[in-house]
Amino acid sequence: MDAFEPRDADFRRRVTKSFDLQPFANHIGGTLERVDPGEVDIALKYKPELAQQHGYVHGGVITSIADAAAGYAAMTLAAPSVGVLTTELKVNFLRPAGKGVLLAKGRVIKAGRTLNIVQTDVTEMTDDKTVHVLTGLVTIMFVEGLE
Amino acid sequence: MDAFEPRDADFRRRVTKSFDLQPFANHIGGTLERVDPGEVDIALKYKPELAQQHGYVHGGVITSIADAAAGYAAMTLAAPSVGVLTTELKVNFLRPAGKGVLLAKGRVIKAGRTLNIVQTDVTEMTDDKTVHVLTGLVTIMFVEGLE
Amino acid sequence: MDAFEPRDADFRRRVTKSFDLQPFANHIGGTLERVDPGEVDIALKYKPELAQQHGYVHGGVITSIADAAAGYAAMTLAAPSVGVLTTELKVNFLRPAGKGVLLAKGRVIKAGRTLNIVQTDVTEMTDDKTVHVLTGLVTIMFVEGLE
Amino acid sequence: MDAFEPRDADFRRRVTKSFDLQPFANHIGGTLERVDPGEVDIALKYKPELAQQHGYVHGGVITSIADAAAGYAAMTLAAPSVGVLTTELKVNFLRPAGKGVLLAKGRVIKAGRTLNIVQTDVTEMTDDKTVHVLTGLVTIMFVEGLE
Numbered sequence: 001m002d003a004f005e006p007r008d009a010d011f012r013r014r015v016t017k018s019f020d021l022q023p024f025a026n027h028i029g030g031t032l033e034r035v036d037p038g039e040v041d042i043a044l045k046y047k048p049e050l051a052q053q054h055g056y057v058h059g060g061v062i063t064s065i066a067d068a069a070a071g072y073a074a075m076t077l078a079a080p081s082v083g084v085l086t087t088e089l090k091v092n093f094l095r096p097a098g099k100g101v102l103l104a105k106g107r108v109i110k111a112g113r114t115l116n117i118v119q120t121d122v123t124e125m126t127d128d129k130t131v132h133v134l135t136g137l138v139t140i141m142f143v144e145g146l147e
Numbered sequence: 148m149d150a151f152e153p154r155d156a157d158f159r160r161r162v163t164k165s166f167d168l169q170p171f172a173n174h175i176g177g178t179l180e181r182v183d184p185g186e187v188d189i190a191l192k193y194k195p196e197l198a199q200q201h202g203y204v205h206g207g208v209i210t211s212i213a214d215a216a217a218g219y220a221a222m223t224l225a226a227p228s229v230g231v232l233t234t235e236l237k238v239n240f241l242r243p244a245g246k247g248v249l250l251a252k253g254r255v256i257k258a259g260r261t262l263n264i265v266q267t268d269v270t271e272m273t274d275d276k277t278v279h280v281l282t283g284l285v286t287i288m289f290v291e292g293l294e
Numbered sequence: 295m296d297a298f299e300p301r302d303a304d305f306r307r308r309v310t311k312s313f314d315l316q317p318f319a320n321h322i323g324g325t326l327e328r329v330d331p332g333e334v335d336i337a338l339k340y341k342p343e344l345a346q347q348h349g350y351v352h353g354g355v356i357t358s359i360a361d362a363a364a365g366y367a368a369m370t371l372a373a374p375s376v377g378v379l380t381t382e383l384k385v386n387f388l389r390p391a392g393k394g395v396l397l398a399k400g401r402v403i404k405a406g407r408t409l410n411i412v413q414t415d416v417t418e419m420t421d422d423k424t425v426h427v428l429t430g431l432v433t434i435m436f437v438e439g440l441e
Numbered sequence: 442m443d444a445f446e447p448r449d450a451d452f453r454r455r456v457t458k459s460f461d462l463q464p465f466a467n468h469i470g471g472t473l474e475r476v477d478p479g480e481v482d483i484a485l486k487y488k489p490e491l492a493q494q495h496g497y498v499h500g501g502v503i504t505s506i507a508d509a510a511a512g513y514a515a516m517t518l519a520a521p522s523v524g525v526l527t528t529e530l531k532v533n534f535l536r537p538a539g540k541g542v543l544l545a546k547g548r549v550i551k552a553g554r555t556l557n558i559v560q561t562d563v564t565e566m567t568d569d570k571t572v573h574v575l576t577g578l579v580t581i582m583f584v585e586g587l588e
Contacts, residue, residue: 024205027196049174054293058171059233060211067207086206087409088433090237090384090531092558092578094551109576110535114408115381117533117576135550135558137533137578139382146201234556235580237384237531239411239431241404256429257388261555262528264386264429282403282411284386284431286529318499321490343468348587352465353527354505361501380500384531440495
């Protein structure tokens with residue numbers, strides 16, 4: 001993985017502010033755990049309303065935090081006037097996620113002028129172990145003027 | 148697209164029951180609009196808590212109903228004792244979705260003994276037009292004994 | 295699917311010329327069968343050197359013509375000075391392909407200023423039937439100055 | 442990444458034999474560089490007939506060796522009577538590949554009884570540097586009785 005140079009020295013404040021303004025992120029309850037150049041971690045605690053019919057966390061919820069971690073990882077590298085949009089994502093579900101804490105890690109693999117390719121992985125942490133729940137690849141586009 | 152023969156004559160009741168038991172589907176508020184062999188439609192009305200930071204519907208929400216439509220489309224073809232799991236999904240976001248009604252259509256392209264390939268598309272319907280918001284491909288696995 | 299307006303009235307000649315200049319396309323032996331706005335078909339006859347170890351056509355070959363059909367479908371909509379690059383592709387293999395003729399159809403789903411989302415499908419045609427071999431989604435980028 | 446226990450002590454001989462029997466792999470000229478449990482590397486030297494219209498290696502060629510590395514990585518973990526099929530793959534093209542040597546690395550992320558999720562990456566090595574050309578995720582299915 002490359003080392004990345006942020007275009008906006010104030011990227012941490014900007015990512016945090018954007019995250020705090022997301023109604024859906026607040027609705028499901030994720031928290032920002034790490035904001036570094038090209039790297040963002042988001043945690044999510046289990047809540048019953050996030051489950052699917054078998055009691056596991058809904059795949060759409062896991063995908064949502066995987067996507068969010070990817071998008072914010074790219075945003076750490078955006079210029080101050082540039083926002084981010086997900087253009088496509090692909091995820092593989094490796095194991096079901098139960099009642100532990102989910103941690104989604106977005107890591108920029110290729111930073112571009114317009115398109116950024118980001119790897120995203122979600123693990124579930126319980127008292128005695130950590131399991132790999134999801135791996136994916138996300139394309140994030142920089143959009144001038146999108147805050 | 149092929150014509151499909153359900154293995155469970157009672158598939159409509161079974162899909163509906165499973166959908167009603169999903170905490171997350173109820174949490175975001177989707178409704179089942181169509182349940183036919185290999186074909187399921189799910190609708191979702193805009194609510195402010197489903198938005199991302201720019202006021203559009205969060206990509207994770209759109210992906211969730213796209214995934215759910217795909218999974219239930221495959222479930223219409225499952226034997227009575229067989230449940231469904233998403234093994235992987237890939238979506239392209241075509242346009243942002245605003246305050247209209249989202250309609251996700253899951254259509255089985257290839258039905259298998261174990262793996263089913265399902266196309267999924269989401270449109271947003273407003274008073275005066277319908278726009279294509281997402282297209283995707285989802286692999287759904289049949290799992291014996293999973294209700 | 296939308297109807298598309300080509301930006302280059304001479305798009306058929308341009309796509310054909312580009313296809314004819316591809317060493318790899320000539321190497322495996324594909325032929326352009328259709329070039330319309332947003333739609334390109336490529337055919338490929340079975341040859342023993344295109345097989346994998348079980349005698350079926352190699353997945354990489356099928357993916358290659360699926361990708362090419364998608365790229366040229368987007369190229370029909372490019373301005374005269376703009377070339378195309380595949381940024382990402384996702385394919386599902388539905389059935390193995392044997393000794394018939396493969397037909398790859400690229401269809402633009404969303405035409406953009408920079409990014410185009412293209413559906414691609416490959417069928418195998420033998421004397422008595424046509425089977426669906428591959429379905430996929432491809433993102434094609436317009437690049438100014440790339441011939 | 443997990444450590445993997447091969448089910449077939451003779452996996453190296455089996456993978457090598459299968460690779461040598463592939464007409465297409467021989468046609469484009471790849472070579473097996475590493476065969477370990479869950480890990481396979483394939484190298485490919487530039488040849489003019491593998492190029493697309495701009496002189497870079499054709500995306501279909503790069504995808505082919507990425508897919509092959511993934512499939513053989515999974516095959517190292519298969520029981521003696523079990524073969525492998527690619528069910529789906531997703532790749533992002535990070536940079537164009539020129540006239541160096543390509544190295545595709547397949548790494549099993551999740552080994553299963555039926556489905557294996559494999560990460561695949563391709564780099565181009567020239568005299569003075571190594572660049573990341575492709576990253577992808579591939580699902581490989583175990584099929585009983587397929588040699």
